Amino acid sequence: MHHIRARHWIGILLSLLAYAGVTTGAAEAHPHVWVTMTTELLYAPDGSVTGVRHAWTFDDMFSAYATMGIPAATKGHFTREELRPLAQVNVDSLKEYAYFTYAWINGRREKKAFNDPVDYWLDYDPGKTVLTLHFTLPFKAPVPGKQLRIEVYDPEFFIDFQFADQNPVKLVGAPALCAVWTDKPHDDNFLTAQSLNRSFIPSEANVGMGMSFANKIMVQCP
Amino acid sequence: MTGAARIRLAVWAVLIITIALDAHPAWSQLGPFGGPRPPAIGGVAGWVLAEQAVFYRALSGSIRLAKSDGSALWTLMGISFVYGIFHAAGPGHGKAVISSYLFANDETWRRGVTLSFASAVMQSLTAILIVGVGAVLLGATAKLMGDTVKDIDIVSYGLIVLLGARLLWVKGYGFFGALNKLGTDSASRAAGLERHAHNDTNCHHHHDRDHAHGFRCDKVHHADDVSQHDDRHCHDHHDGEELDVLPWGHAHGPEPEELAGPGGWHRGLSALVAVGLRPCSGAIIVLVFALAQGLFWAGVASTFVMGLGTAITVGTIATLAVSAKALAKRVAHKPTGYGGLVVRGVEFGAAGLVFAFGILLLTGYMASERMGLF
Numbered sequence: 001m002h003h004i005r006a007r008h009w010i011g012i013l014l015s016l017l018a019y020a021g022v023t024t025g026a027a028e029a030h031p032h033v034w035v036t037m038t039t040e041l042l043y044a045p046d047g048s049v050t051g052v053r054h055a056w057t058f059d060d061m062f063s064a065y066a067t068m069g070i071p072a073a074t075k076g077h078f079t080r081e082e083l084r085p086l087a088q089v090n091v092d093s094l095k096e097y098a099y100f101t102y103a104w105i106n107g108r109r110e111k112k113a114f115n116d117p118v119d120y121w122l123d124y125d126p127g128k129t130v131l132t133l134h135f136t137l138p139f140k141a142p143v144p145g146k147q148l149r150i151e152v153y154d155p156e157f158f159i160d161f162q163f164a165d166q167n168p169v170k171l172v173g174a175p176a177l178c179a180v181w182t183d184k185p186h187d188d189n190f191l192t193a194q195s196l197n198r199s200f201i202p203s204e205a206n207v208g209m210g211m212s213f214a215n216k217i218m219v220q221c222p
Numbered sequence: 223m224t225g226a227a228r229i230r231l232a233v234w235a236v237l238i239i240t241i242a243l244d245a246h247p248a249w250s251q252l253g254p255f256g257g258p259r260p261p262a263i264g265g266v267a268g269w270v271l272a273e274q275a276v277f278y279r280a281l282s283g284s285i286r287l288a289k290s291d292g293s294a295l296w297t298l299m300g301i302s303f304v305y306g307i308f309h310a311a312g313p314g315h316g317k318a319v320i321s322s323y324l325f326a327n328d329e330t331w332r333r334g335v336t337l338s339f340a341s342a343v344m345q346s347l348t349a350i351l352i353v354g355v356g357a358v359l360l361g362a363t364a365k366l367m368g369d370t371v372k373d374i375d376i377v378s379y380g381l382i383v384l385l386g387a388r389l390l391w392v393k394g395y396g397f398f399g400a401l402n403k404l405g406t407d408s409a410s411r412a413a414g415l416e417r418h419a420h421n422d423t424n425c426h427h428h429h430d431r432d433h434a435h436g437f438r439c440d441k442v443h444h445a446d447d448v449s450q451h452d453d454r455h456c457h458d459h460h461d462g463e464e465l466d467v468l469p470w471g472h473a474h475g476p477e478p479e480e481l482a483g484p485g486g487w488h489r490g491l492s493a494l495v496a497v498g499l500r501p502c503s504g505a506i507i508v509l510v511f512a513l514a515q516g517l518f519w520a521g522v523a524s525t526f527v528m529g530l531g532t533a534i535t536v537g538t539i540a541t542l543a544v545s546a547k548a549l550a551k552r553v554a555h556k557p558t559g560y561g562g563l564v565v566r567g568v569e570f571g572a573a574g575l576v577f578a579f580g581i582l583l584l585t586g587y588m589a590s591e592r593m594g595l596f
Contacts, residue, residue, distance in 0.1 A: 031275075032503045032504055032507060034275065034278070034279075059278075059279075059282070060282050060511070061278070061281070061282045061507050061508065061510075061511040062507060064507075064510055064511040064514040064515075065364055065506070065507045065510045065511065066364050067364075068357055068361075068362070068363065068364055068367075068510050068513075068514065069357065069361050069362050069363035069364065069366070070363060086364075089365055129514075160275065
């Protein structure tokens with residue numbers, strides 16, 4: 001009986017590894033939509049947080065794609081009314097993706113923290129030819145405002161979310177002396193921000209590509 | 223195998239592994255489960271992603287510019303080409319299916335590269351057809367177009383499932399056949415039968431060198447005969463042809479006449495259609511944007527150039543898959559026959575992967591591409 005030499009196995013194993021490396025390259029991602037966003041956190045008079053209000057501006061190519069075939073009274077100018085059906089489609093399909101908005105409440109990542117969006121509409125900027133989607137996500141129940149963390153990202157990273165350069169986060173009606181941190185993956189100061197928020201992060205096995213690109217908002221109120 | 227050949231093989235192995243590992247950032251960055259998350263995406267993936275964003279913006283910028291400045295079209299072509307190369311370095315089931323398909327089958331690198339190019343051209347054509355008919359002629363909305371692409375996806379994924387199922391059947395037959403054969407072979411050997419001499423005569427094969435034949439070619443070939451019509455039988459190999467007949471009785475090596483000959487492309491056609499049917503979302507968006515700028519033809523040219531870039535990346539990956547397979551086979555090329563069995567098993571596994579990709583894509587567990595918010 002012939003036995004297989006170790007060399008055979010090593011060779012086969014190496015080839016398999018090479019092969020696996022080639023095929024599983026699928027774990028990487030490439031976005032087709034770029035979103036620049038500003039976010040507002042809405043506070044109740046008692047200091048609890050009632051919702052998150054987003055304004056997402058899409059890149060010009062995606063905006064052209066999204067608006068194609070939509071009739072406009074003035075060419076190249078879409079009114080809020082003309083864009084109403086599109087806004088509805090956007091909001092409806094965002095539900096499947098949990099609005100790409102994840103809330104950490106009392107140190108836990110809540111998957112279904114929000115009710116369906118309210119106050120949603122689309123604006124079109126004819127100069128920059130870009131669409132902006134406005135919508136508000138109400139929390140199912142008001143969330144204690146002492147320590148809150150919101151993340152916005154697409155786990156599959158087909159959409160690249162980025163905070164606007166200027167004033168990306170606003171606290172609306174928050175008590176005095178609340179502190180806000182934003183953590184932008186595209187930011188040069190990322191590492192500083194990372195060490196800052198370390199105490200916030202409970203371990204979580206769900207490490208996805210998009211998560212490394214998460215835009216984080218952390219708020220601490222007295 | 224000579225000493226020089228061994229060294230060459232070793233160098234190849236190291237090269238392939240290095241490239242494969244480099245190309246797969248998750249391996250170098252994967253933190254322990256539950257442990258601290260990796261910080262910002264760095265390394266190759268981060269660079270590729272950052273570059274993609276830059277190129278994507280440059281793409282729209284140059285289309286805009288081309289409206290007033292014709293020379294911007296050249297910039298657009300350059301950007302499209304590089305974007306295509308980067309784009310294919312991201313995910314995409316096409317790459318995975320093509321390389322698994324090539325790994326499962328004994329294909330030449332030429333066939334692998336041609337398959338990559340053909341599928342890229344087909345992807346470009348589907349994108350142009352969809353936008354041409356949908357947006358230009360029918361004035362479709364993004365939702366309608368997105369739904370159409372979804373339908374095409376389902377057909378494409380279904381085809382991948384079928385392709386995988388067929389490969390599984392074929393390779394399973396070969397694998398389990400070889401498994402049985404090995405059992406009887408060992409038994410015969412124990413009985414003192416000398417097989418090797420028989421094999422050469424059975425095959426009418428007169429390539430000496432170090433080709434050893436662990437199995438009787440005629441029997442083993444039967445398995446391939448059932449599955450793949452254009453696989454040659456041992457007795458078809460006439461002198462003058464440079465063939466490696468391996469223990470599992472398969473011929474390989476670049477043979478231009480086989481590639482070009484009638485029926486030679488049938489095998490690849492199913493993989494081509496399954497992969498090429500699905501248009502690239504990026505191309506559709508660029509086409510629609512170009513159309514909105516009144517430069518549809520610039521978008522069409524950009525789509526083809528992008529496809530060319532994509533084909534180069536996928537072709538490189540296809541070459542890697544073919545090389546890895548060839549390496550596995552050469553290393554396993556030993557008279558014992560176990561090596562052959564292992565390769566059969568690996569082929570069976572690769573066939574299973576194609577099938578699994580198809581099922582995962584079809585059931586939505588594996589996202590290939592998504593248009594975003596529609």
